[in-house]
Amino acid sequence: MKKRILSAFKLPETPNDYIRLWYWTGAFLVFLILIIGGITRLTQSGLSIVEWSPIMGTIPPLSETDWEIAFDKYKQYPEYQQLNKGMNMSEFKYIFFWEYLHRLIARITGLIFIIPLLYFLYKKYFDKKQSQRAFLLLVLGLSQGFMGWFMVQSGLIDTPMVSPFRLASHLLLAFTIFGCCVWFALDLRPRYRYIITGTVDFKKWTWAFISILSVQLFWGALVAGHKAGYLYNTFPKMEGSWIPETAWILEPIFNNLVQNPATVQWVHRVLGTVLLVMVLFIFIWARYQKSGRTLGNWTGILAFMIILQYLIGVYTLLWGVPVSLGVIHQAMAMILFGVTLGFLHFIQNQYKLRKRSGKKSKASRR
Numbered sequence: 001m002k003k004r005i006l007s008a009f010k011l012p013e014t015p016n017d018y019i020r021l022w023y024w025t026g027a028f029l030v031f032l033i034l035i036i037g038g039i040t041r042l043t044q045s046g047l048s049i050v051e052w053s054p055i056m057g058t059i060p061p062l063s064e065t066d067w068e069i070a071f072d073k074y075k076q077y078p079e080y081q082q083l084n085k086g087m088n089m090s091e092f093k094y095i096f097f098w099e100y101l102h103r104l105i106a107r108i109t110g111l112i113f114i115i116p117l118l119y120f121l122y123k124k125y126f127d128k129k130q131s132q133r134a135f136l137l138l139v140l141g142l143s144q145g146f147m148g149w150f151m152v153q154s155g156l157i158d159t160p161m162v163s164p165f166r167l168a169s170h171l172l173l174a175f176t177i178f179g180c181c182v183w184f185a186l187d188l189r190p191r192y193r194y195i196i197t198g199t200v201d202f203k204k205w206t207w208a209f210i211s212i213l214s215v216q217l218f219w220g221a222l223v224a225g226h227k228a229g230y231l232y233n234t235f236p237k238m239e240g241s242w243i244p245e246t247a248w249i250l251e252p253i254f255n256n257l258v259q260n261p262a263t264v265q266w267v268h269r270v271l272g273t274v275l276l277v278m279v280l281f282i283f284i285w286a287r288y289q290k291s292g293r294t295l296g297n298w299t300g301i302l303a304f305m306i307i308l309q310y311l312i313g314v315y316t317l318l319w320g321v322p323v324s325l326g327v328i329h330q331a332m333a334m335i336l337f338g339v340t341l342g343f344l345h346f347i348q349n350q351y352k353l354r355k356r357s358g359k360k361s362k363a364s365r366r
Contacts, residue, residue, distance in 0.1 A: 015125035016188045022116050023185035026137070027338070029109040030178040033102065034334055037174075038327040040102045041167075041224060045095035047079045049103070050156060052149045058107060060100055070096065079160035106145070113141060133184050137177065144173045164225025165258075171221040175214075175337060182338050186345045202282065202295070203351055206344045209278050213340060216271040217333060223268050224330075228261035229321040235314050238266065272310055279306040298343045305336045 012018045040046050050073050051057065061067040071092050074080050080087065117134055120126055126134060147170045154163040223229055232238040244262040256263040283303040286295050309332045316325040 015120075015123070018116075019120065019125060019130060020185045020188040022113075022120075023181045023188070026109070026113060027178050027181035027185065029105070029112060030174055030181065031331070031334055033105050033109060034174055034178075035327055035331050036098070036102045036105055038330040039323060040098040042321070042323040042326045043095060043098055044079075044083075045098035046102075046162065047077065047152060047155045047160060048074060048092065048095040048099045049152075050074055050077050052152070054107070054145070057103065060096075067093070077156050077160070078158060079155065082160050103148075106148070110141060110145070113137065133180070137180060140173065140177045140180065144170070144177060147173055161227075162225070164222050167225040168218055168221035171224075172214075172218060175217055175334065178334060179337065179341055182341050183345060186342065202286070202299075203347050205278070205282055205285075206340070206347050209275065209282070210337075210340050210344055212271060212275055212278070213337060216268070216275060217337070219264060219268045219271060220330075220333060222258060222264045223261075226259075226261040226264050228265040228268075229317060229326070231261055232265060233317055233320050235318060236269075238262070238269075272313060276306050276310050279303050294346075298346060301339060302343060305332075305339055309333065309336055 012021055049057070049070075061070050067089065071089060074092065084091075117138070120134070147166065151162050151166040151170045154166050155161055232244060234240075236242075238244045244266060247260065247263045247266055248256050250256045250260050257267060258264065279299075279302050283299045286299040309329070312325060312329045312332055316322070316329045319325060
């Protein structure tokens, strides 16, 4: 046990060790950006910086004159004119801080990606597969930077509110980058060399779970974008009804699923409950099949995570989306996504081992 703990913290030795550390660092930084982004959104700070300047924007206002210029620019846009009229300088500095920190960490993440990337290319650490993965992450990172700017622009025109669909795209891109970093890092770690009974049976269920989880992440982003969490702060019913009375008022009717805040929140509740039931089923099934300690641990962690996330979501709703719980709920979603990817990766590895073992047994019989 002691050797396992020490080996987990050993310094990188091979090129793959360095690349794996690079991936894990990327995953951590994306997680950090998610937390700061959640605070930025919940404190209504996201539209405080009205210009997109990737290089010069790194330097914040340093003098009172600089602050006055930044504040005057903010005053020209709808958020100040319609929502924050009369805001004083200290209040502006508070919202400016969170948006600035969000952008700063994003820039640092970009540098931490680019500098090792150039070093790895120079040292020829990448094989063809790793080169393709690095290029994919580069494209995703650039797309995320553009999407962040594109999202903010939607809140600077007429209505001081970013497009829920652009917010959803921005959030899902973050989860995609995080997921790629986690999966690529897991691919470079030593794998199980033995077959665990019953794991292949869980492959379809795990894929189904992660597919529904991805859909749930999209609807969670729509809940945030439409500010739907501030409505119907009761549970399990929504102001006395299982389905809100205003759920299907838009035409055509399918527009309600993505544009009606009441319906968006209802879908988010339903999907969350479906995920909870699925994981509990997987957990009980693993115990019933007596699949062994490793599989039992994985399903137990997943069950614990989904129950915890479900409860956090309920209390976030009941207490009117306080900033602390809203951020924890969003952060837990990314942790749950990462754990699910880890479980899926483990299942996939077991599937490959079984396939390889089957081929060997056939060859030996010949």
